[in-house]
Amino acid sequence: MNAYQPRTDDMQFVLSRVLNAPAQLQALPAFAEVDPGLMQQVLDEAGKFVGEVIAPLNRDGDEIGAQWKDGAVNMPPGFKDAYQAFWQSGWPALAASAEDGGQGLPSVLEAMLYEMLSAANHGWTMAPGLLHGAYECIKHHASDELKAQYLEKVATGEWLATMCLTEPHAGSDLGLARTKAVPLPDGNYAVSGTKIFISGGEHDLTDNIVHLVLARLPDAPPGPKGLSLFLVPKFYPDGSRSRVHCDRIEEKMGLHGSPTCVMRFDEAVCAIVGEPGKGLNAMFVMMNAARLHVALQGIGLLDAAWQKADAYAQERRQMRAPGKGKSAGEADLIGEHPAMRRILDTQRAWVDAGRVLAYRTALELDLIKHSQDADTQAAAQHWCALVTPVMKSVFTHQAFHGGSDCLQVFGGHGYVREWGIEQIVRDARVAMIYEGTNEIQAIDLLVRKVLADGGQSMNALLDTIAADLPHGAKASTAAQARIQTLRAVTEQIVKAAPQDAALAFRVADDYLRAVALVLMDWAWLRIEAGVDANTPNAAARWLAPAKALRSWVLPEFQMRTFIIVQQCTAAAA
């Protein structure tokens, strides 16, 4: 079993050659000092840390897993030491503000770090993965008193944090949540209720854990508008223990390195974060960042699966490949068999398109935060609003289904634990569910965003994409045609939706896939435009996946639009 090794050269190629990110970032006053050399250095150090410290813990994370005993959770061997080294080296605070103890670097570097971490060890990465949302939430919504107590500890990752949203009967529908918060005479609150699926609800990685909990005040209305947000630490500033209990952890399909906790709040004393009734707003403000993070898990895990399959295909020989002579031993390399080559090049096409889209989106997040131009910020907001749910859905889908294709390259050996590929498939499955199921991403895209403005912002996004297609490339013509089709299909849904309330919900998945394919098409045209005579190994590394994309992936576009048109026609009839 070969552990994942970050390939920062490939990542850097996308960042610099394809997206020209360093120049864009340096144009922002906040990053005037972030030169390409510094970015390279951060990436190299991140790659080294991930490859040497985090990746080797992945197997024990799965096989031994987090273990619950009497309300405490022991993390798998090595997890605590690795986490202590991680936060003490400043990694959690990479993109946090300097005033909060952070390093003030661009979000895109943080995105690349988390891609590598997820690829190396999805379970371990769950712990720090939740920090950033908690940091933003406390920073923007908590009182000064709470900030003084918690902000820097969370920004630096000295303490870890959770998001306590889900309840047994309230998953996708948080509005059904029943956890109660009762005001106390001293201005604090007492929270009571049970939260489930709380990643890192209890563990031994850090001295304290900060829980952000959605609950309902006594006079709150039913539904999502009745939810407020509260901060319950495991230990209060005076060192006393709060009334928060981890009743058990779930047995899961994978992700055994991350304890998924049932948390019981038993009149736990806490403070409110933000205004009463604005709990969901406070949490959903970092939704784009959180969903980008999950998309990066998908991209990272698929890359890890690809690395394993690629290595195996370069080593294992079975049967003659078609058109091969009898010169190379008893049999040919698996990688020379067309069916296996197709899997490898296709999954590579997904990973690299994923990087282009995810890094670009992280850059847009940097623009939202740091640009001083209102139009630039607005355009960046539109990009993130539309592209984020697409990425979250398709790259988590691909990590599981394409990861399974990579498993297939191993034949029977893929089904056996030894090679580590089946763990990736099991671990990856959860990302299709959490942070909003993939079906909810599709509804978010089509119903809440595209239909909400009659397709305007989607057409604006397509304008951006169309204008950015390389001139003269033959494949750009096909890409332009698909963009036109997508515009027409969008218009057709906008027109047909009023006749059938369920129509958009029925075709949301197809619509999201069609958008994803247009975006991937653009991404690969940009990649090819970045390849030149100096690009090492260009044919196998970049041109073969580009061809695979056009041969095997993009034809799905016409199927998706056909399905949508068929449904629109039926709705209009």
Added chain:
Amino acid sequence: MNAYQPRTDDMQFVLSRVLNAPAQLQALPAFAEVDPGLMQQVLDEAGKFVGEVIAPLNRDGDEIGAQWKDGAVNMPPGFKDAYQAFWQSGWPALAASAEDGGQGLPSVLEAMLYEMLSAANHGWTMAPGLLHGAYECIKHHASDELKAQYLEKVATGEWLATMCLTEPHAGSDLGLARTKAVPLPDGNYAVSGTKIFISGGEHDLTDNIVHLVLARLPDAPPGPKGLSLFLVPKFYPDGSRSRVHCDRIEEKMGLHGSPTCVMRFDEAVCAIVGEPGKGLNAMFVMMNAARLHVALQGIGLLDAAWQKADAYAQERRQMRAPGKGKSAGEADLIGEHPAMRRILDTQRAWVDAGRVLAYRTALELDLIKHSQDADTQAAAQHWCALVTPVMKSVFTHQAFHGGSDCLQVFGGHGYVREWGIEQIVRDARVAMIYEGTNEIQAIDLLVRKVLADGGQSMNALLDTIAADLPHGAKASTAAQARIQTLRAVTEQIVKAAPQDAALAFRVADDYLRAVALVLMDWAWLRIEAGVDANTPNAAARWLAPAKALRSWVLPEFQMRTFIIVQQCTAAAA
């Protein structure tokens, strides 16, 4: 967690109303006494046994699993008792000849039994699942002396059997196998070598285990033609132990109830089965039956996943479904949300199409064995040769990928062991690999069968299908058009293949999918023709999946044929 319950009424509907099987079978002299009442009775008893005895053991099979210690394997709790009851009730011998201790019933009943067993407990079912091939192999190839010792024990299932094919360096390419067989002066042989991935290589279910082992005689040529078949029992007729050792069992993604053994043969004394150099022939003679069996695992597992998801969707409420009022409590049933309805109806469409195709294929196997008309037998052979690899591939693929869709219906609860749905997904994954990977099925179909006769037998199969489409149904017109397209695409590959040796290997998966969709289309038109005013719950049970097939599944056909045409055009250029 609700255990799988066989729905023999639905299975019977396909068998009788759709396929008119009882009348077809009774027309054969061998089954003159097999009246519909008897078939119903066998099915009902099978359903009862599976539901009451086998299904409840599935969870422990996964969680406790088979355990290796010092060369012995302890099966999970209850497995042995259930197996003893199973063979003593005559189930393994259902379709075996009466002269060998069997019941002489049609293969189609055996197929239906194994669909239920696999759905209920894939791991347990692996043990008897290998009996039938071993029975046929011994019956048709072993010497009279061997038959006297082993045939009845294997026919009745009193002893279980294995197929020892794979070696560490020889998986899909058995021709690379190196296990040696040295002739002994007494006419026996001594076999030495290591075989891996041997399902049920060691266990405590039965008193003896019969291994059928591929090995190479000293003077044998390299490659597949140098392989002979040998029979090595765990215990010889005199009660002495053979030199066969189980060195370990694999840790796997799933299927923990079935020990996947590394078997070491250490000059194990044995007899040859069939002629030297004809080992693969002897094993591959039952390949169609074995692959049908694996297809039925896929169908059964997907049905089990569907049952769980359907039950959950009828119970769990989250959010308002589009177009619903506020009348039904705080939220609507998950099954009323279009995205979930789509998953459920689509997977139902796959399961029922699978049944039509698999039962029909089992009937063709019965015709091959028992028809007295040479043309009927030849047509049945063609059907099995072409349809079997298609079914093996698409229904095992669907069990995993569609099973994952069913998991998605549960949201986060699907990822947790408690509900049993994630086990189905893990268990199902292996069926895409064994008995010939799905990629090999596609190559078998397109390269070895379709191209081998220039598309003739495929066109004959399409003639059969086209002639059997219900007259007058509107959807029949679309089905006819797809059949015509498939003929044209077949011809195009036949013509382009000589220009590019890799072409057919590159598009084999797409071709297999296109054939599958044409077959499923036919299957559902036959189902709809079988629905009438007396069919209970026809709209939800049968018509909704038929609509789902046309809305969401069949559009893949045009994508697949587009991909193939694109490749053919490139090859011809």
